[in-house]
Ligand SMILES: [Zn+2]
């Protein structure tokens with residue numbers, strides 16, 4: 001029985017290039033998970049898109065003298081290019097700027113309003129007397145009243161993660177001109193979040209499979225109690241509020257962006273699946289929905305979006321929200337404003353995708369922050385990817401290709417060590433599959449790499465390169481067993497290293513892609529014609545460590 005797996009991935013703001021923090025936090029784990037389930041034969045829908053609305057895009061547009069649309073268009077194109085080069089295989093990567101998204105967001109708005117989960121209330125709204133405009137949350141800055149850190153924004157404090165309203169800030173000022181804002185009355189719609197608290201508490205008790213950081217954070221939020229949240233804002237860039245008298249207001253981007261998961265599914269059904277109703281398979285039926293996000297985004301996916309789904313009715317709540325911790329860069333907190341980051345387009349212009357996917361996977365910030373350093377990147381590439389796995393594949397395939405007429409050797413009766421290694425290769429697939437299904441990515445890739453080590457040890461003992469001179473049959477046996485193990489490894493490593501696994505698949509003489517062959521050993525049959533192999537990975541010169549480190553922060 002195939003499972004239905006929905007994978008929602010955090011929506012990046014269309015206001016700047018992608019960086020490794022986003023890749024480690026959400027995109028790479030999501031892609032690994034999707035590739036595993038597709039190979040397993042499950043029905044997968046993985047969607048995301050650019051968050052075009054909200055003030056990050058308008059701030060950027062003002063800085064560059066462009067329109068928000070122009071900014072959003074530039075980054076949408078760049079993001080799509082990055083996904084393709086890094087191998088992040090979305091079923092659809094769209095934007096919140098589509099007509100479809102606006103319609104779906106307005107439909108949810110109206111349904112929540114109809115069910116009385118939204119109500120009107122007059123609030124005082126930050127207004128800059130000098131700029132003569134209402135100030136969106138992110139245009140108000142000040143000191144966080146909870147942790148006293150300066151530079152907190154009117155929507156959230158990055159230092160302690162607390163959500164807030166602009167008037168909560170100490171010494172608030174307009175980020176455009178530095179003037180202290182005044183507050184003017186304005187009518188907004190509010191979401192009755194407390195109305196969902198009991199149902200969310202009951203639901204969260206059934207989420208025992210969640211990562212403890214996500215579960216504890218969410219439980220604490222719910223136990224502390226929820227407050228009503230403004231659902232609309234006085235801005236002109238975003239999805240219009242579909243109510244008379246609210247023409248100058250927009251649906252607040254935080255609520256509107258999470259609706260993107262549903263609107264993207266509907267767009268996918270119409271435009272790609274060719275069946276307008278196909279989205280229902282991933283929202284209404286027996287589906288497991290996973291949301292891959294960074295830890296700063298947990299509340300939206302474990303409280304607010306579930307509340308909206310409960311309010312709307314009939315749509316699946318998240319099955320799991322495997323939020324990752326943060327990736328630090330060279331020992332320091334990543335900061336895009338200080339340019340303390342490794343930018344994805346930069347990386348992809350100089351290096352192959354798989355070494356980065358490998359490094360981030362085996363160093364994934366699943367339960368605590370982890371660090372990216374160029375020294376570790378080069379070391380892992382050279383010592384692990386090239387020396388352990390790449391070298392194993394290359395020496396076996398090259399030797400077989402040259403000594404057995406470019407074909408998989410015929411084998412005879414296998415001994416205990418041979419059967420042992422084959423069993424270990426089978427087990428490796430079972431174990432990595434089990435770990436992947438539980439979103440334990442780091443453990444999964446370590447398990448696969450351990451099997452590569454085992455295979456190297458087996459070959460060191462068997463030494464077919466020497467044995468072939470006196471006993472060709474025995475050498476053929478051990479080389480066949482090594483090919484069997486390599487074939488398992490290319491599947492086990494496929495979710496992490498899709499480009500090199502596909503190459504191995506072709507060197508082994510297979511047509512088609514690894515995914516189609518399924519999550520099983522698939523050994524190449526004796527006699528199958530091989531393709532001439534080339535090295536899978538390139539050794540990196542240590543000089544790049546200094547070169548690349550110097551780029552950061554400058
Ligand atoms: Zn101002």
Ligand SMILES: [Zn+2]
Pocket residue numbers: 144145146147148149152157158159160161162
């Ligand atoms: Zn704070």
